[in-house]
Amino acid sequence: MDIIVCVKWVPDTSEADLAIAGGAKDIKKDDLDHDINDWDRFAVEEAVQIKEKVGGKVTVVSVAPEDAEEMLRESLARGADEAFHLWDDAFEGSDGYAVATILAKFIKDRPFDLILTGTLADDDCSGQVGGMLAAMLGVPNAVLVSSIEFLDRKVKFKKELEGGLYEAVEMDLPAQLSVATGLNEPRFVSIRAVRKVASAEIPVIDCGELGLDESQVGPQGSKIQVEEVAMPPEGEGAEIIGGGAEEAAGRLAEILKEKGGIG
Amino acid sequence: MTRIFVLAEHRLQKLRDATWEALEAGRKLAADLGGELNCILLTDNAAGMADELAKECPKVLVVEDPKFETFNSDSAMKALAAILSDKAPFMLVMGNSNSMMDLAPGLAVALDAALATDCFAFEVKDGRPAAFRQMYNYKVNAKVSFKGAEKIVVTLRGGAFPFSSGGGAAGAVEKIASPVADEAPRKRFLNYVEAEKGDVDIASADIIVSLGRGIGDEPDMEIFESLADAMGGVLACSRPIVDKNLLPKYHQVGTSGVEVKPKVYLALGISGAFQHVGGIKGAPLIVAVNKDAKAPIFRVAQYGIVGDLNEVVPALEEKIKDLKG
Ligand SMILES: Cc1cc2nc3c(=O)[nH]c(=O)nc-3n(C[C@H](O)[C@H](O)[C@H](O)COP(=O)(O)OP(=O)(O)OC[C@H]3O[C@@H](n4cnc5c(N)ncnc54)[C@H](O)[C@@H]3O)c2cc1C
Ligand SMILES: Nc1ncnc2c1ncn2[C@@H]1O[C@H](COP(=O)(O)O)[C@@H](O)[C@H]1O
Numbered sequence: 008m009d010i011i012v013c014v015k016w017v018p019d020t021s022e023a024d025l026a027i028a029g030g031a032k033d034i035k036k037d038d039l040d041h042d043i044n045d046w047d048r049f050a051v052e053e054a055v056q057i058k059e060k061v062g063g064k065v066t067v068v069s070v071a072p073e074d075a076e077e078m079l080r081e082s083l084a085r086g087a088d089e090a091f092h093l094w095d096d097a098f099e100g101s102d103g104y105a106v107a108t109i110l111a112k113f114i115k116d117r118p119f120d121l122i123l124t125g126t127l128a129d130d131d132c133s134g135q136v137g138g139m140l141a142a143m144l145g146v147p148n149a150v151l152v153s154s155i156e157f158l159d160r161k162v163k164f165k166k167e168l169e170g171g172l173y174e175a176v177e178m179d180l181p182a183q184l185s186v187a188t189g190l191n192e193p194r195f196v197s198i199r200a201v202r203k204v205a206s207a208e209i210p211v212i213d214c215g216e217l218g219l220d221e222s223q224v225g226p227q228g229s230k231i232q233v234e235e236v237a238m239p240p241e242g243e244g245a246e247i248i249g250g251g252a253e254e255a256a257g258r259l260a261e262i263l264k265e266k267g268g269i270g
Numbered sequence: 271m272t273r274i275f276v277l278a279e280h281r282l283q284k285l286r287d288a289t290w291e292a293l294e295a296g297r298k299l300a301a302d303l304g305g306e307l308n309c310i311l312l313t314d315n316a317a318g319m320a321d322e323l324a325k326e327c328p329k330v331l332v333v334e335d336p337k338f339e340t341f342n343s344d345s346a347m348k349a350l351a352a353i354l355s356d357k358a359p360f361m362l363v364m365g366n367s368n369s370m371m372d373l374a375p376g377l378a379v380a381l382d383a384a385l386a387t388d389c390f391a392f393e394v395k396d397g398r399p400a401a402f403r404q405m406y407n408y409k410v411n412a413k414v415s416f417k418g419a420e421k422i423v424v425t426l427r428g429g430a431f432p433f434s435s436g437g438g439a440a441g442a443v444e445k446i447a448s449p450v451a452d453e454a455p456r457k458r459f460l461n462y463v464e465a466e467k468g469d470v471d472i473a474s475a476d477i478i479v480s481l482g483r484g485i486g487d488e489p490d491m492e493i494f495e496s497l498a499d500a501m502g503g504v505l506a507c508s509r510p511i512v513d514k515n516l517l518p519k520y521h522q523v524g525t526s527g528v529e530v531k532p533k534v535y536l537a538l539g540i541s542g543a544f545q546h547v548g549g550i551k552g553a554p555l556i557v558a559v560n561k562d563a564k565a566p567i568f569r570v571a572q573y574g575i576v577g578d579l580n581e582v583v584p585a586l587e588e589k590i591k592d593l594k595g
Pocket of ligand 1: 021022127151368407481482483484485486507508509510511522523524525526527528538539540541542543544545546549559560561562565577578579580
C-alpha cells in the first residue's frame with residue numbers, strides 16, 4: 008500500500024492572544040508557535056499503522072515555508088519513509104485551491120493507492136484541500152473518516168455524520184481520505200527515532216521543478232481572496248469574576264448554589 | 271443575473287434542516303443578485319420532497335436515480351457538474367454538513383468554480399457577492415471575495431440562516447434525466463452505524479461539568495470527578511478529550527457528539543468552538559473557566575473566571591463542600 012500523506016504547518020492559535028495585522032488582511036503570525044495541524048498528526052499515524060499492517064511505503068508532503076522542515080523530520084521519526092518539502096516564495100498567499108494544485112502536480116506522476124489528509128486545517132478552517140486534490144487527480148474521496156480497513160483493491164471505512172451517527176462506506180482504490188481526529192492514538196516519538204532521521208534528506212522542490220507556472224500558484228492561482236479579517240464583535244459576554252483563584256472560586260460556588268448548580 | 275441553485279439534502283426520505291437553511295440563504299442571495307432561485311433535488315424517489323420544496327422555491331430540478339437513495343458524493347459530483355456546466359453565472363448554495371463536506375471541494379474543481387466553505391453571512395456590493403466565514407480555530411472573522419468568478423460554490427454554517435416560510439405560490443417541478451444513469455459509483459454506502467450508548471446519559475443531566483483540552487495531556491481525572499460529585503452533576507467533554515481517550519465518546523458534547531440541555535453547564539478549559547457550543551441547548555446557565563480572556567466561550571457564558579483551572583477546580587470543590595455544610 009503506497010500512501011501519500013499531506014500535512015500542513017499551522018500557527019497555534021488555540022490559546023494565543025490574537026491580534027490583527029496592519030492592513031487587516033490577516034492576523035499577526037510572527038510571534039505564534041507553529042506546528043503540524045492537529046488533524047494531520049492523526050493522518051500520519053494512520054498511514055504508518057497501515058504500512059505496519061499491510062506493508063508499503065509512506066510519503067509525507069507539505070506545501071510550507073522553510074521552518075516546516077522540523078514537522079517533516081518528525082513525520083519521518085514517526086515512521087514515514089520519505090518526506091518532500093514543496094516551497095517557493097511564489098507559493099506565499101496560496102488559497103486551498105492553489106495548494107491543491109501544487110500537491111496534485113507533485114503527486115500526479117507518483118504511484119499511490121491512498122492519499123490521506125486531515126479533514127480541516129486549524130488556520131483556515133476550510134476543509135477543502137483533500138477533496139480538491141482528489142478531484143484534480145480523478146480519485147474518489149471522503150472526509151471525517153474515523154476507521155479504515157482494506158479489502159482487495161477496495162477500502163472500507165466509517166465516516167462520521169452528525170449527532171454521533173456514522174455511515175459505513177466502501178470505495179475503490181486509489182482513493183483520497185480525509186481523517187477525523189481520534190481515529191488512532193498518535194505514537195510517542197522516542198529520542199532514538201528522532202536521532203535516526205536527523206540526517207535524512209528532505210528534498211525541497213520549487214515551482215519550476217514541479218513544472219508549475221507562477222500564475223497557477225500564490226494569490227494569482229487562488230480562487231478566493233481574504234479581503235479583511237476582524238475579531239468577532241464582543242457582544243454582552245460573561246461577567247468575569249475577579250480576584251485570585253480562592254476568592255473567585257468562592258464567589259462562583261455561591262452563584263452556582265443560587266442558580267441550582269449544586270444538586 | 272446570477273442564478274442561484276440550492277442543493278437539497280435528505281436522509282431517510284426526509285429533507286434535512288440544512289436544506290431549509292440553504293433555501294433561506296439562497297432566497298436572500300437571489301434577491302440581492304437579481305437572479306432566479308432554483309432548487310436541485312437528487313434522490314431515488316422525489317415523492318413528497320419535491321412538492322415540499324416547490325412550496326418554498328419557484329423552480330425545483332429533480333433527478334431520480336437509485337444511486338441517490340443515500341447521499342453519494344461521487345455520483346452527486348458528476349451529476350451536478352453535468353447539470354451546472356452551462357449555467358454560469360451561478361452560485362450554488364448548500365449546507366456544510368458532514369456529507370456536503372465530501373462533495374463541495376471536488377465539485378468546485380469539476381466546475382472550475384470558486385469555493386468558500388462554512389459561511390455564516392454574505393454581502394453583495396455592485397452585483398458581486400462576498401462571504402463571511404471564520405478562521406484560526408474559529409476565533410477570527412474573515413470576509414472573502416471570489417475574484418469576480420462566474421461560478422461560485424458556498425457551504426453554510428449550520429444554524430446561521432434560520433428558515434422562515436416564504437408563503438408564495440407553488441413553484442414548478444422539472445424532472446431531469448439522470449446524468450449518471452450509466453455510471454457505477456466508485457463510492458458505495460453500506461449501512462448506518464448508530465452511536466454507542468454508555469452508562470451515563472449526559473443528554474438528560476441537569477448539571478454538567480465539561481472538560482476541554484485545557485485540562486492538559488495527562489490530567490488527574492479524579493479532581494474533576496470529585497468536583498462533579500460535589501455538584502451532583504455528570505462529566506462531559508469536548509472532542510479532543512474523546513480523541514485522547516480520556517472519556518468515552520458518549521460524554522462528548524457537540525454537533526458530532528451529544529446534544530445536552532442542562533440547567534447548569536460548567537466549561538473547564540474549553541475554547542467554545544461552534545461545533546461544541548452547538549451541542550448545548552435550552553439556554554442553561556453557562557459558566558466558564560479559561561486562562562484566555564478572549565476565548566469564545568466567554569461570549570456565550572454568563573459568568574467566567576479567567577485563570578488556571580488547576581487552581582480554580584480544587585478551590586471550587588472546597589467552597590462547594592463548605593456551602594453544602
Ligand atoms: C465536523 C466537525 C465536528 C466537530 N464536532 C465537535 C463536537 O461535537 N464537539 C466538540 O467539542 N468539538 C467538535 N469539533 C471540534 C471543534 O472545532 C474544536 O476543535 C473543539 O471543540 C476544541 O475543543 P477544546 O475547546 O477542548 O480545545 P481548544 O480549542 O484547544 O481549547 C482549549 C482551551 O483551554 C484553555 N486552557 C488551556 N490551559 C488551561 C488552563 N490550565 N486553565 C484554564 N484554561 C486553559 C485555552 O485557553 C483554550 O481556550 C468538531 C470539528 C469539526 C470540524
Ligand atoms: N499547505 C499544505 N500542505 C500539505 N497539505 C495541506 C496543506 N494545506 C492543507 N493540507 C491538507 O488538507 C487538509 C485540509 O486543509 P484545509 O483545506 O486547509 O482546511 C489538511 O488537514 C492537510 O492534510
